[in-house]
Amino acid sequence: MAPPERRRRSTQRDIARRAGVSRATVSLVIGGGAASARIAEPTRRAVPAAAEVPGCAADVAARGLKGGRNRPLGLHTFESVFPTDLRDFSCPFLLGVEEQTARQGYDLMLFCSDGSAPGTAGTERSIHAGGTNLLKIADGCVLLGGNVRREELSALVREGFPFVLVRRREVDDGELSYVAADVSGTAGLVAEPARLGHPCILYLRVPEDTEPTRDRALLVEPTEDNRFTEAPVTTAGTERVRFPEDCSPALLGDPPSWTPEFRNRTRLSPPRAETAGDAVRVLVELLDQETPEPRQPTVPCAFVPGDSVGSVPTPGGRPPT
Missing domain, CATH: 3.40.50.2300 (Response regulator)
Structure with missing residues (x-):
């Protein structure tokens, strides 16, 4: 049994020839947007009609002109x-x-x-x-x-x-x-260490000026890894700073690639x-x-209590941060 004849796919050149317009016009009609609004209505109707010809398979963009959506x-x-x-x-x-x-x-x-x-x-x-x-x-x-x-x-x-x-x-x-x-929950996250008696809160953020970064204090970008959130802990660890006894870090975001070996940070978790x-x-x-x-x-966002924020040290301990 002979295989069924494969229909030839219509090109913009084919559609332009049938509609009696230029290829540039076909491209503008298919592309849509503000530029296509300058094309006369009869021409905008002629292009999708020319795309539907028996024996030819119109491309997906041309087919979308008939029903308005390609899906x-x-x-x-x-x-x-x-x-x-x-x-x-x-x-x-x-x-x-x-x-x-x-x-x-x-x-x-x-x-x-x-x-x-x-x-x-x-x-x-x-x-x-x-x-x-x-x-x-x-x-x-x-x-x-x-x-x-x-x-x-x-x-x-x-x-x-x-x-x-x-x-x-x-x-x-x-x-x-x-x-x-919605990062309005930032206020609640700040209130937690304040409730536990911390008089000073350090604002730490990535070195860039984007809208999400301005919207919240500590932002972990999708392209970053755990080095950003772990760096303060590692550096402080060399000075024998204990977490959360001496310093209580909290995140306005989720650390990427969280795994059990990393501390369960107190944080505001975006969905x-x-x-x-x-x-x-x-x-x-x-x-x-x-x-x-x-x-x-x-x-x-959801508040995650975590275990990285603790109470202020006793008077004999280090100054709280």
């Missing part, structure tokens, strides 16, 4: 975030995105290229590699990671492309949609899986709106 959501990571094991800092984020995407009835596409030639991948990832928004083959995108390029966020805003960030970010070009941890899942939910809500408005919900 994939994108996940763009600004740096490598895939976990090495289930204790990895990024793992809950990825699980949250996957679970909520499936629950919403979408498929998930991962965007991780940086525009480099094959075999020469760089360390920074670009959304607009080669001057083109690579995310447009998805209906919308969740953006995850710490090494954010603000100029690219501004470009997405100008294009009108729907996206939601995991964690708060700001740009001058307009309001962004994001889901962030990473829930935050990422809510980003997907917000993205779908934006896609369902005719004129979407930026959304910026927050997710409460």
Whole structure:
């Protein structure tokens, strides 16, 4: 029995010829966004009609013109975030995105290229590699990671492309949609050592000026490891400082790759899986709106008592910190 004849996939050149327009026009209509609004309505209707021709298989972007959705959501990571094991800092984020995407009835596409030639991948990832928004083959995108390029966020805003960030970010070009941890619980975490009699609290943070870092005192970034949170303990240990007898550290965040050999820090724990899942939910809500408005919900953090904050030493002990 002869195999069934394989239908030839329509190209933008084919669609342009059938619709009587240029390839550039087809690209603008398929890409959508603010640029496509300048194209006459009859032309915008002719392009998707030309994509549906018997005997040809239109590509996914052209098919999406007929029903308005392709049904994939994108996940763009600004740096490598895939976990090495289930204790990895990024793992809950990825699980949250996957679970909520499936629950919403979408498929998930991962965007991780940086525009480099094959075999020469760089360390920074670009959304607009080669001057083109690579995310447009998805209906919308969740953006995850710490090494954010603000100029690219501004470009997405100008294009009108729907996206939601995991964690708060700001740009001058307009309001962004994001889901962030509600760090108002910081006050409660500070109150705990104060309740135990500590008169002095040291504010320690990573050496950068980003929105999440300003939002809370001690931030453990996804790209960091335990060296940041363990460094003060190691250094203090050389001076014979005891924890928590002499000094009581508390974290505004979870240490990455927590394992039992590390102390169970007193901390404010952000719900990473829930935050990422809510980003997907917000993205779908934006896609369902005719004129979407930026959304910026927050997710409460959980206070973890841990064992790293203790009572103030007796008068004969070291000065409390």
